Amino acid sequence: MKYQNEEPQQPQGSKPATPTSAAASRREERDNEYRQRILATATELFQKQGIDCVTMYQLAQEAGVGQGTLYRRYTHLGEVCSDLLHTTFESFLQELEDSVAATAPEVPAMQQLAGMIERSIDFIDQKASLLNTIHSMYTEKKSYIIHEKPIFRRLHELIRPLLVRAVEQGEIRDIDITLTINTLLVALTPNQYLYHRDVLGYDKIRFRQGICRLFVEGL
Incomplete structure (x- = not known):
C-alpha cells in the first residue's frame, strides 16, 4: 500500500514556534503515526522484494514521508530492520505475558506451557520468513549468544515458573530446568521452523505436536 505524502512543510525562512504542551502532544502523535507507517511499509516491501532490494528512497516514497523525516528516525535500513524486529517481538511478548497473567492459578502448569508453545508457533508461522531474514542480516555481521538476546531472556522468565511449579506439584519429574x-x-x-517446514515438509500442526511431545508430554 502506497501512502500519500502528508508531511507538513515548514515555510522557508520561518523559525519553528516554541512548542506548547498541546503542540508537543500533536507532534508526538504525528511522529508515532509516521513510525508506524514506515514500519508497515517496510514489512510489505521486505516480504515482496527482500531486504537487499529495498532502498531508503523507495521506503520513503512508498510510506509517503519525506526523506528528511525518514533519515531523522533511521540513518540506514539496518536501523529500520532493528526497530521492526524489536516492535514485532515486543507486541508478541506483551500478548504472551498478558495471557499468562490472566490464566487462573488452578490451570496445570504444563497445560499453560503447551498453550505458550502453541501461541509461539502460531507467531513464528506468520512471521518466520521476515524475522529470519532480518535476524540473519545481523547475526552474520557480529558474534552473539542466542540465549542472551532480550526475547530469550523474557521467554525464559515466563517459562521457568511454570516448570518449577510443575516439578513441585508432581506434574513432571525433577529436571534440569535451565x-x-x-x-x-x-x-x-524461526530458522528451525523454516527448515522443518520448507525442507522437511512439516506443517504447523506436525511441528507443534512434535515440540509438545518432547517438552510437555515427554517430561
Whole structure:
C-alpha cells in the first residue's frame, strides 16, 4: 500500500514556534503515526522484494514521508530492520505475558506451557520468513549468544515458573530446568521452523505436536 505524502512543510525562512504542551502532544502523535507507517511499509516491501532490494528512497516514497523525516528516525535500513524486529517481538511478548497473567492459578502448569508453545508457533508461522531474514542480516555481521538476546531472556522468565511449579506439584519429574528451557527455545527459533517446514515438509500442526511431545508430554 502506497501512502500519500502528508508531511507538513515548514515555510522557508520561518523559525519553528516554541512548542506548547498541546503542540508537543500533536507532534508526538504525528511522529508515532509516521513510525508506524514506515514500519508497515517496510514489512510489505521486505516480504515482496527482500531486504537487499529495498532502498531508503523507495521506503520513503512508498510510506509517503519525506526523506528528511525518514533519515531523522533511521540513518540506514539496518536501523529500520532493528526497530521492526524489536516492535514485532515486543507486541508478541506483551500478548504472551498478558495471557499468562490472566490464566487462573488452578490451570496445570504444563497445560499453560503447551498453550505458550502453541501461541509461539502460531507467531513464528506468520512471521518466520521476515524475522529470519532480518535476524540473519545481523547475526552474520557480529558474534552473539542466542540465549542472551532480550526475547530469550523474557521467554525464559515466563517459562521457568511454570516448570518449577510443575516439578513441585508432581506434574513432571525433577529436571534440569535451565537446560530444558534453553533447548526448547532453540527448537522454537524461526530458522528451525523454516527448515522443518520448507525442507522437511512439516506443517504447523506436525511441528507443534512434535515440540509438545518432547517438552510437555515427554517430561
